Amino acid sequence: DTAVSQTPKYLVTQMGNDKSIKCEQNLxxxxxxxxxxxxxxxxxxxxxxxxxxxxxxxxxxxxxxxxSPDKAHLNLHINSLELGDxxxxxxxxxxxxxxxxxxxxxxxxxxxxxxxx
Amino acid sequence: xxxxxxxxxPLSVPEGAIVSLNCTYSNSAFQYFMWYRQYSRKGPxxxxxxxxxxxxxxxxxxxxxxxxxxxxxxxxxxxxPSDSATYLCAMSPYDKVIFGPGTSLSVIP
Numbered sequence: 001d002t003a004v005s006q007t008p009k010y011l012v013t014q015m016g017n018d019k020s021i022k023c024e025q026n027l028x029x030x031x032x033x034x035x036x037x038x039x040x041x042x043x044x045x046x047x048x049x050x051x052x053x054x055x056x057x058x059x060x061x062x063x064x065x066x067x068s069p070d071k072a073h074l075n076l077h078i079n080s081l082e083l084g085d086x087x088x089x090x091x092x093x094x095x096x097x098x099x100x101x102x103x104x105x106x107x108x109x110x111x112x113x114x115x116x117x
Numbered sequence: 118x119x120x121x122x123x124x125x126x127p128l129s130v131p132e133g134a135i136v137s138l139n140c141t142y143s144n145s146a147f148q149y150f151m152w153y154r155q156y157s158r159k160g161p162x163x164x165x166x167x168x169x170x171x172x173x174x175x176x177x178x179x180x181x182x183x184x185x186x187x188x189x190x191x192x193x194x195x196x197x198p199s200d201s202a203t204y205l206c207a208m209s210p211y212d213k214v215i216f217g218p219g220t221s222l223s224v225i226p
Binding site: 042092 | 155
């Protein structure tokens with residue numbers, strides 16, 4: 001069974017379009033994250049939700065909006081896509097947030113490779 | 118200055134070599150230190166973590182933290198081709214994890 005799953009795995013779209021990426025975890029974790037990994041492999045946090053509540057919101061354009069319908073799901077909607085949005089987007093989950101690496105090991109999904117043309 | 122710095126490589130070594138991967142950081146608030154491994158086209162996975170200065174060993178892997186110098190290392194002994202991946206150091210003050218940019222490692226048979 002996949003612990004953290006994302007759909008779609010690949011997404012190719014035109015500039016200006018709106019798209020969504022879905023994430024689900026079956027680990028029973030309380031916290032979920034969205035990360036962006038650029039072409040230089042730099043992994044940067046975008047958002048974090050704990051029990052459906054937004055707890056981390058890094059400096060991300062308003063075009064990006066996360067939605068957590070329940071604590072097992074965290075979706076990412078992107079409006080008006082731009083060329084610079086091309087990257088791999090990773091969803092992750094952890095049992096708790098911050099504090100202890102023993103309870104806060106982050107489990108990552110396989111990534112969604114977004115290409116904006 | 119970035120919070121976490123890491124030489125991106127690429128680093129290429131022969132099978133059986135000892136590999137040393139390093140990160141430096143600037144934030145004294147970092148308390149927890151982790152190494153993640155990321156295979157090509159996969160998500161990162163936790164390799165090791167520690168929260169104190171000193172060494173921690175797990176099989177062929179040793180994580181070393183020197184808080185006074187704000188320097189962490191990962192040593193891989195008897196490196197194998199299956200160790201070929203990108204290694205990301207990661208650190209946490211409390212509320213979030215900051216990742217380094219990763220070092221790409223290739224172990225040549």
